Amino acid sequence: MRLETRRLLDRAFSGLGVIAIGVMALALIVILTPIIVKGSGAFVFRSTVEHRKVMFDQWDRGNPQRIEADKAAAAEARQPVYDMLSAFDAELKAMPRKERSLYKKPLRELEKALAELLGPVPGEHTPVLIRQQYGATRWDRAKIKLDELLYTEDWDYSNPDALGVLVKTPRVEQFRGTALEPLFAYIKENISAMMRPRWTFYWQFLFDTSKDSHIFGGIGPEVLGTIYLTLGAMIFAIPMGVIAAIYLCEYSREGRVVSFLRICISTLAGVPSIVFGLFGLAFFLNTIHISNSKSVLAGSLTLSLLILPTVIRASEEAILAVPHSYKEAALSLGSGRWHTVMTVILPAALPGILTGTVISMGRAAGETAPIIFTAAVSVGRPLMPLEALSQPTPALPWNIYNLSTEHEAVDEIRHVQFGMVFTLVALVLLLNLFAIVMRARISKKLRG
Amino acid sequence: MNEVIQMKRASRFAGPEEEDYSTRAAHVKTEEFSVFYGGFEAVKKVTCSFPESLVTAIIGPSGCGKSTLLRAINRMNDLIPSCRPGGKMIFSGEDIYCKNIDVVSLRMRVGMVFQKPNVFPKSIYDNIAYGPRLQGIRNRSQLDEIVESSLKQAAIWDEVKDRMTSNALGMSGGQQQRLCLARALAVKPEILLMDEPTSALDPKATTKIEDLIGQLRGQYTIIIVTHNMQQAARVSDLTAFMYEGNLVEFGPTRKLFTRPREKQTEDYITGRFG
Numbered sequence A: 001m002r003l004e005t006r007r008l009l010d011r012a013f014s015g016l017g018v019i020a021i022g023v024m025a026l027a028l029i030v031i032l033t034p035i036i037v038k039g040s041g042a043f044v045f046r047s048t049v050e051h052r053k054v055m056f057d058q059w060d061r062g063n064p065q066r067i068e069a070d071k072a073a074a075a076e077a078r079q080p081v082y083d084m085l086s087a088f089d090a091e092l093k094a095m096p097r098k099e100r101s102l103y104k105k106p107l108r109e110l111e112k113a114l115a116e117l118l119g120p121v122p123g124e125h126t127p128v129l130i131r132q133q134y135g136a137t138r139w140d141r142a143k144i145k146l147d148e149l150l151y152t153e154d155w156d157y158s159n160p161d162a163l164g165v166l167v168k169t170p171r172v173e174q175f176r177g178t179a180l181e182p183l184f185a186y187i188k189e190n191i192s193a194m195m196r197p198r199w200t201f202y203w204q205f206l207f208d209t210s211k212d213s214h215i216f217g218g219i220g221p222e223v224l225g226t227i228y229l230t231l232g233a234m235i236f237a238i239p240m241g242v243i244a245a246i247y248l249c250e251y252s253r254e255g256r257v258v259s260f261l262r263i264c265i266s267t268l269a270g271v272p273s274i275v276f277g278l279f280g281l282a283f284f285l286n287t288i289h290i291s292n293s294k295s296v297l298a299g300s301l302t303l304s305l306l307i308l309p310t311v312i313r314a315s316e317e318a319i320l321a322v323p324h325s326y327k328e329a330a331l332s333l334g335s336g337r338w339h340t341v342m343t344v345i346l347p348a349a350l351p352g353i354l355t356g357t358v359i360s361m362g363r364a365a366g367e368t369a370p371i372i373f374t375a376a377v378s379v380g381r382p383l384m385p386l387e388a389l390s391q392p393t394p395a396l397p398w399n400i401y402n403l404s405t406e407h408e409a410v411d412e413i414r415h416v417q418f419g420m421v422f423t424l425v426a427l428v429l430l431l432n433l434f435a436i437v438m439r440a441r442i443s444k445k446l447r448g
Numbered sequence B: 001m002n003e004v005i006q007m008k009r010a011s012r013f014a015g016p017e018e019e020d021y022s023t024r025a026a027h028v029k030t031e032e033f034s035v036f037y038g039g040f041e042a043v044k045k046v047t048c049s050f051p052e053s054l055v056t057a058i059i060g061p062s063g064c065g066k067s068t069l070l071r072a073i074n075r076m077n078d079l080i081p082s083c084r085p086g087g088k089m090i091f092s093g094e095d096i097y098c099k100n101i102d103v104v105s106l107r108m109r110v111g112m113v114f115q116k117p118n119v120f121p122k123s124i125y126d127n128i129a130y131g132p133r134l135q136g137i138r139n140r141s142q143l144d145e146i147v148e149s150s151l152k153q154a155a156i157w158d159e160v161k162d163r164m165t166s167n168a169l170g171m172s173g174g175q176q177q178r179l180c181l182a183r184a185l186a187v188k189p190e191i192l193l194m195d196e197p198t199s200a201l202d203p204k205a206t207t208k209i210e211d212l213i214g215q216l217r218g219q220y221t222i223i224i225v226t227h228n229m230q231q232a233a234r235v236s237d238l239t240a241f242m243y244e245g246n247l248v249e250f251g252p253t254r255k256l257f258t259r260p261r262e263k264q265t266e267d268y269i270t271g272r273f274g
Helices: A003-040 A049-059 A064-094 A096-100 A102-120 A138-151 A171-173 A180-194 A218-249 A256-270 A272-287 A296-320 A324-332 A337-366 A385-389 A398-406 A408-447 B066-073 B103-110 B124-134 B140-155 B175-187 B201-217 B229-235 B253-258 B263-267
Strands: A043-046 A151-156 A165-169 A200-201 B024-039 B041-053 B056-061 B085-093 B110-113 B190-197 B221-225 B238-243 B246-252
Touching: A043 A138, A043 B221, A043 B238, A049 A064, A064 A180, A096 A102, A102 A138, A102 A171, A138 A151, A138 A171, A138 A180, A138 B103, A138 B238, A151 A171, A165 B246, A171 A180, A180 B140, A200 A408, A200 B024, A218 A296, A218 A324, A218 A337, A218 A398, A256 A296, A272 A296, A272 B056, A296 A337, A324 B110, A324 B175, A337 A398, A337 A408, A398 A408, B024 B056, B024 B066, B024 B263, B041 B066, B041 B085, B041 B238, B041 B246, B056 B066, B056 B229, B066 B085, B066 B190, B066 B221, B066 B238, B103 B110, B124 B140, B124 B175, B140 B175, B175 B201, B201 B221, B201 B229, B229 B246, B238 B263, B246 B253, B246 B263, B253 B263
Parallel strands: B056 B221, B056 B238, B110 B190, B190 B221
Antiparallel strands: A043 A200, A151 A165, B024 B041, B024 B085, B238 B246
């Protein structure tokens, strides 16, 4: 081959490599940026006075005097709204019955929209659900609620050949000429004074138990549940996996049985995770009754089965990568097989085992399907370590799915969902980072 | 029993000027000893004996079975699944391929230095102390003493005494090989096997190892496999020449190199093949 041809080929290949890496980096940015941007919105956001009320009432947080002052200022700004409502009430009473009934539905809708923005009317009886006791807690939600208050939405299907068209009409039209006519302009003008938005760093989001199915509060039980499940899976999978790898590499004689075992392990690695989940339900819960209900224990065992093949594979490769000469040296000094494994082979294989293990740890933390049937519930409190043996727990991957599909107020709590995704990704990244650092430190120690 | 050097038809060639090794007791003796790798016979019915306290070199071209024979003495060949021995290998009066032999305690009595330096990725101290610790020595001062004396025996004490806790992999190849020697000596073996110990080293480090062999001569029975015929001539008392699994000739080094009995030996040492 001519020199020019070879150079051209080399250049073409390195060009391709650069492009491939560039595409990967771009994909990473495209995936991670929204996760980080939207996810951080669960922690750092402009909170309204309603948020501070929730924090004070439900978690006893904040300075009572300042919150009273805050509440008083907001109430003062809101008072004209309620005055206008009572004036309209008086007007209604004076109207003939027929005319009055025309206002019935619009008024009900207006009151609902007002309650969603500002919370219940002061002085009336407190609603049962916590979500109805407070107005919009976040400024971004408050602005959406304001929009819903100012405009009514309707779908126009008059053209049968096209899709429906959304038509927004100002709600004020419904109340022309009544005492409520100035209400809308007033609220639009004074929304800041009524809600008092302020930048907040809600770091307790990570530790708080949620109230009223994730509408208020944080993701503490989910984070804790994920940690329990992951650690539990590791406790079962690491010893079993490493021992199996040692047996396969150092003790077993190559033969049909061992080859068959290896094939089984590879097959196990390819089994879909939902099958593991069903197996966990059928075996751990229904057959051996490891706990009365779903439990962290059953979930951990199922997850450990799921990652076991990966742990075995990684450990096996790490053990096989230990130079044969180390083993020879140890044996020639009169070391037994077991002792050689413990003093020479395992320490040298540790970085590799660690990497494989932590990667599978990330997998265990993020798996949803195996825990649906064995461990996860949508709402729960943080568990004590011993309770993990018998109690189910919420967990990040399952609750992300749950909040985005099955929750009754999906749109209200997008920020919680983003916060969960962000936390899960951060958790897995942290684990991987930890593995990289540990690996580097141990390798450095081994290399001298 | 007073074992004599067992050579095939040895008596015919014993000249008057040869140093008389015949009174030395045999430390290791093989009787019709063979090693098979599956169906391949790598060592073919070798009968010889390695006398106590002397240096015996095994030379021969690549693949002649010299390393296999050496590694049979501490049963390192057991690591190869397809490998099986035949005949007898007698070490201090015991057949080491007997069923009830404890391989681990055999290997403690037979030290070995390998072709490539194979220090553990541990500190220098832990490398040397590895063997003694295996024997159950936990006492710190006793360990210190063994480590120091072994390192001194391997003439590396002065170079490493100030950095006992640093990783052994940080040393040069020659130092590592002497550390391996010290590590082997630390278990107080009766016999030292060396499998081409200098083939991965530069000439200066090679000289140091050869000097060490000279110093250790008399204290240990040393069996060294080497590619380098000059080395065999320099360090050994006796030399065995192997070719294609057969022991072709075995005798006092000076005689083997000056007046070889067999045509094959002569061809090999004069460089006509190998």
